[in-house]
């Protein structure tokens with residue numbers, strides 16, 4: 001049975017919404033201490049108000065795209081404030097639909113900052129021996145089916161997620177057996193991200209491809225939390241597709 005202790009500290013990014021919110025609440029319910037990171041304090045507090053053990057939910061307001069190179073130092077500062085970490089679920093992200101004709105450098109850069117560079121540099125901090133607990137340290141990075149497939153107008157997003165999936169495998173090879181590193185790649189999940197006007201159209205066009213219906217944040221959170229737990233101690237360097245049975 002999956003459970004955690006309050007002495008086990010996990011960073012969850014994107015904790016104010018969607019998949020990150022569901023992951024934070026589930027980890028907390030199963031007994032872990034969570035450092036919940038996002039920019040929006042109000043939404044972080046709403047997430048905290050839903051927690052079973054609010055005393056084990058610690059909120060940190062941070063824009064992860066500011067000073068990306070120093071994110072390992074940020075992880076170190078969190079370690080000094082709280083404790084050594086047992087792992088991280090990196091769930092922050094943005095999406096983008098921009099046809100190549102009008103795609104500019106800034107748009108690609110914005111997507112890569114939060115969907116690729118920040119997770120890599122947060123992972124750098126979480127693989128530093130001085131910041132982590134001694135055994136069963138696990139990192140789960142939320143990628144996307146977009147990193148495996150291809151969609152019109154999604155050059156930047158598909159590129160960033162494909163890069164993340166493969167870089168995570170590289171990192172897992174570098175840090176085995178000290179740290180396990182895996183990615184999860186969901187298809188469409190019902191979150192504020194997929195409510196965005198320019199994304200809704202995509203999803204409505206492929207609703208018939210979801211044998212189990214459209215996903216809920218908890219469908220992804222369950223897999224993330226399993227991979228973070230000691231029950232998954234034999235698993236690293238993998239990418240798990242969560243796709244309602246069939247879309248790719």
Ligand SMILES: NC(=O)c1ccc[n+]([C@@H]2O[C@H](COP(=O)([O-])OP(=O)(O)OC[C@H]3O[C@@H](n4cnc5c(N)ncnc54)[C@H](OP(=O)(O)O)[C@@H]3O)[C@@H](O)[C@H]2O)c1
Nearest residue numbers: 014016017018019038039040064092093144188189191193
């Ligand atoms: N929903 C889907 O269908 C789907 C499918 C495949 C993959 N994914 C991936 O799953 C992850 C979570 O997506 P979601 O659907 O849960 O999206 P969401 O509900 O929009 O949540 C995104 C989270 O990222 C945080 N975030 C965005 N920019 C940030 C920044 N600069 N600094 C710090 N935090 C930032 C947001 O918090 P603040 O705004 O408070 O900062 C929010 O908590 C993303 O990586 C997404 O690409 C989603």
